[in-house]
Amino acid sequence: EAGVAQSPRYKIIEKRQSVAFWCNPISGHATLYWYQQILGQGPKLLIQFQNNGVVDDSQLPKDRFSAERLKGVDSTLKIQPAKLEDSAVYLCASSLSGLNSPLHFGNGTRLTVT
């Protein structure tokens, strides 16, 4: 089966600019996640979707970050305006609904804010 697809792979922007990341989950996976991984740390959950509804966005900095999952399939994550501390890898993951379903991750988008 095809894995989780993310684009772009790399992005370099200046602070205060905006950026958007795209994710296409594994077909049939109802749950989609966006994680932020800062260099040297483990991934941190930003937002979790179940179909096209938000389950948990408690750690999403809502003053600058937004995410949507229209039609319950693809998702976009946007940052506007970006700050230096947003430099990180943004990982998208998806899973089947139901307890103890492992998350499957894409290769991530590496964002550098200068």
Place this chain on the structure above:
Amino acid sequence: SQELEQSPQSLIVQEGKNLTINCTSSKTLYGLYWYKQKYGEGLIFLMMLQKGGEEKSHEKITAKLDEKKQQSSLHITASQPSHAGIYLCGADLIQGAQKLVFGQGTRLTINP
């Protein structure tokens, strides 16, 4: 403080040697997952443990869950260069939430 603590943070071993990575939770574990990450890539799912005392193996990698200690260990036997990378444990800390909290990772280097 971290909800999931991994130890050691980095590990350098000679090819062919055995090694163990530990993951300890400050909260009740409702599911424990091990992933491997290579630089610049996403996380690759290795194994999932659900019940206390459960042990799973895949090739030369074995993972165990000690529910009482809220701890899991990942053991690699006869390490190979292909085992090099970052190992991450992730856990369900809220029953039914189906979202993972991750440790900070253990960077494994295999010397030939």
